[in-house]
Amino acid sequence: MSAAQLVRPLLFASRSVPRQFRGVGKPNLHRIVMASSADASHPAPNTPKKRPHGDRPQHRFKRAKKDLKTRFEGTHEDVLLADVWDLLANTTLEDAKVGASANEKDTEAARAVSSEPKTADAAPSSLPEKWSEIELPITSLSCTGDGLALTRLSDGTPHVYVVPFTLPGDVVVAKVVRHTAAPIPSSSSREMQPIRYTVTDFVRVVAPSPQRDGALVKCKYFAACSGCQLQMLDYGAQLAHKRTVVERAFARFSGLDTKKEVPVVGDTVASPLEYRYRTKLTPHFDGPPGRKQSDGRKGIVRGWGGQVPPIGFMRKGTRQTIDIEECPIGTEAVEKGMRRERDRVARDIEKYKRGATLLCRESTRRVAKYEWEKEKEQRAKSVEVKREWEDEVVEDRGEFVHVKSCVTDSNAETIEYVDDNVFSNTAGAFFQNNNSILPVFTQYIRDNALGPLEASSASNEDGTNLPNPCTNVPSTALFNLIDAYSGSGLFTITLSSLFSHSIGIDISPASIRSANRNAHELNKLSPSRASFQTADAAALFESLPDNVKGDNSAVVIDPPRKGCDEGFLRQLAGFAPRRVVYVSCNVATQARDVGVLVKGIEGEEVGSRYMIESLRGFDFFPQTGHVEGVCVLTRREKGEAESG
Numbered sequence: 001m002s003a004a005q006l007v008r009p010l011l012f013a014s015r016s017v018p019r020q021f022r023g024v025g026k027p028n029l030h031r032i033v034m035a036s037s038a039d040a041s042h043p044a045p046n047t048p049k050k051r052p053h054g055d056r057p058q059h060r061f062k063r064a065k066k067d068l069k070t071r072f073e074g075t076h077e078d079v080l081l082a083d084v085w086d087l088l089a090n091t092t093l094e095d096a097k098v099g100a101s102a103n104e105k106d107t108e109a110a111r112a113v114s115s116e117p118k119t120a121d122a123a124p125s126s127l128p129e130k131w132s133e134i135e136l137p138i139t140s141l142s143c144t145g146d147g148l149a150l151t152r153l154s155d156g157t158p159h160v161y162v163v164p165f166t167l168p169g170d171v172v173v174a175k176v177v178r179h180t181a182a183p184i185p186s187s188s189s190r191e192m193q194p195i196r197y198t199v200t201d202f203v204r205v206v207a208p209s210p211q212r213d214g215a216l217v218k219c220k221y222f223a224a225c226s227g228c229q230l231q232m233l234d235y236g237a238q239l240a241h242k243r244t245v246v247e248r249a250f251a252r253f254s255g256l257d258t259k260k261e262v263p264v265v266g267d268t269v270a271s272p273l274e275y276r277y278r279t280k281l282t283p284h285f286d287g288p289p290g291r292k293q294s295d296g297r298k299g300i301v302r303g304w305g306g307q308v309p310p311i312g313f314m315r316k317g318t319r320q321t322i323d324i325e326e327c328p329i330g331t332e333a334v335e336k337g338m339r340r341e342r343d344r345v346a347r348d349i350e351k352y353k354r355g356a357t358l359l360c361r362e363s364t365r366r367v368a369k370y371e372w373e374k375e376k377e378q379r380a381k382s383v384e385v386k387r388e389w390e391d392e393v394v395e396d397r398g399e400f401v402h403v404k405s406c407v408t409d410s411n412a413e414t415i416e417y418v419d420d421n422v423f424s425n426t427a428g429a430f431f432q433n434n435n436s437i438l439p440v441f442t443q444y445i446r447d448n449a450l451g452p453l454e455a456s457s458a459s460n461e462d463g464t465n466l467p468n469p470c471t472n473v474p475s476t477a478l479f480n481l482i483d484a485y486s487g488s489g490l491f492t493i494t495l496s497s498l499f500s501h502s503i504g505i506d507i508s509p510a511s512i513r514s515a516n517r518n519a520h521e522l523n524k525l526s527p528s529r530a531s532f533q534t535a536d537a538a539a540l541f542e543s544l545p546d547n548v549k550g551d552n553s554a555v556v557i558d559p560p561r562k563g564c565d566e567g568f569l570r571q572l573a574g575f576a577p578r579r580v581v582y583v584s585c586n587v588a589t590q591a592r593d594v595g596v597l598v599k600g601i602e603g604e605e606v607g608s609r610y611m612i613e614s615l616r617g618f619d620f621f622p623q624t625g626h627v628e629g630v631c632v633l634t635r636r637e638k639g640e641a642e643s644g
């Protein structure tokens with residue numbers, strides 16, 4: 001059974017779902033996180049028994065909060081599980097040895113592969129004890145950005161360890177954090193079988209992979225902070241890895257035949273900035289520690305005791321916050337803002353009763369150069385030197401300067417430019433976090449929103465049967481853009497030159513308020529050219545005007561990480577737009593949803609089926625494991641072959 005077969009039955013569990021995704025038996029997505037004996041014949045018990053503290057066995061059983069998931073959600077654990085499964089199913093230990101040798105002939109890595117893990121303190125079971133340190137050869141890089149090591153346990157069972165901050169070919173020492181078992185349906189029966197792997201902390205490199213280059217690491221918190229785990233990997237190799245992340249997502253989670261139905265995944269489009277790209281950071285601190293009342297009364301006293309807590313991000317694999325003074329992926333303005341926020345919290349800590357998340361978000365003021373010179377003269381003459389001037393970062397943009405500052409009030413307005421389009425948002429609302437890639441990204445969507453056979457009708461609202469500008473073949477023009485999950489109108493506005501009318505929909509009233517202001521006031525689109533609604537995306541199709549038909553429309557979809565819900569996909573398939581551009585920050589759920597659009601909804605005579613025209617990633621988050629997927633789909637016309 002492949003990872004794709006493993007996951008397909010788990011995609012949808014409810015009865016109303018496409019039959020293609022209904023599972024082998026009843027999908028049971030208990031996430032049982034356990035430190036267990038490695039004996040697969042004894043699945044983990046579901047209910048842990050409480051024992052006195054000193055009497056706890058080292059194998060604790062923990063049940064995930066959310067016991068029953070009804071639909072594959074593309075979580076970090078789901079994606080990791082598919083990687084572990086593929087590694088166990090498709091790589092023999094000998095293969096792993098060959099792989100490591102190919103990378104690094106006759107190195108420690110090659111010698112160490114397929115050797116037993118060396119445990120510092122051997123556990124009675126064949127799994128190493130929790131918190132013991134073991135030496136591991138890294139076999140592959142997972143889609144979550146973690147290294148995976150395939151070795152044998154002392155009883156000979158192949159076993160996978162997840163080791164963050166590592167690369168294929170590394171030999172490392174790692175500390176065992178927890179043993180995990182996720183039940184999956186067995187191929188031979190309707191029962192669930194646990195698939196096991198071990199999560200570890202990275203301790204040190206014993207023999208480096210040829211791909212590892214410590215000189216590339218720019219952050220002093222590397223290998224402690226949970227972000228940016230790929231810093232030791234050359235940027236070109238990061239982009240190549242992310243291409244495989246898109247490939248693996250579509251191979252595993254789309255349910256499609258990758259040879260016939262999924263095109264070759266394009267190269268990942270690089271971010272112009274590899275560091276200093278993030279326009280928003282949200283460091284946090286935890287609440288004050290509790291201590292017992294000194295006079296013996298019941299209850300806990302909470303206070304800071306004169307201590308400033310660590311302010312920063314999570315330590316990898318824990319819920320512990322580590323103090324982060326600087327973050328090299330934040331823009332310069334954001335980093336200055338973060339320093340000032342840290343100082344403010346340190347001064348005001350006694351005002352906080354509990355922990356908090358701080359917001360640091362960049363805002364840009366575009367000023368004509370001659371005006372900026374005048375403003376500088378005024379400032380030089382002023383007796384008062386404003387604090388915010390000190391934190392500004394000024395960038396030369398030809399005729400203009402961009403004066404960048406950091407906003408920390410979540411209700412305040414922020415401004416961003418994408419080419420000459422201007423976007424205003426409340427600082428706490430969603431907007432893409434890497435401004436440097438947005439011009440190339442939005443240009444790509446513009447280039448792909450219309451297919452080679454579709455004509456633009458932006459200046460021609462009645463323009464049916466326009467000649468196609470490329471082929472001169474008459475075709476129906478695409479009048480309408482539907483921007484589902486529109487946020488504050490990024491696609492509506494940047495694609496407006498192609499369409500005579502655009503409709504955006506988003507569930508957030510704040511985003512729709514911004515979208516209206518952005519379209520009509522700041523980018524001068526008339527209300528007849530762009531309109532927005534606050535609603536669930538699934539409500540979109542009920543409210544479309546009669547003249548908006550699938551035949552004259554393109555739809556851009558950019559949902560949150562969990563992807564589109566089934567109701568939305570069903571209605572989209574029924575509406576049958578000629579083009580669909582699906583943008584996503586989670587390629588696993590994107591692949592799941594695209595699979596539904598390509599295959600149609602089995603057993604239901606609903607809607608049109610689509611072909612994937614192109615598929616590639618955009619690197620919105622260099623140094624991290626994340627990739628933004630862009631999948632362009634075109635409607636299959638009647639009579640077109642089902643496959644290919």
Ligand SMILES: C[S@@+](CC[C@H](N)C(=O)[O-])C[C@H]1O[C@@H](n2cnc3c(N)ncnc32)[C@H](O)[C@@H]1O
Binds near residue numbers: 488491505536560
């Ligand atoms: C990834 S953001 C994309 C926003 C926008 N396309 C952009 O690039 O700026 C996802 C958006 O989906 C919205 N959203 C989440 N669930 C939704 C739902 N059920 N219906 C409509 N919008 C939703 C969020 O408010 C958010 O603005």
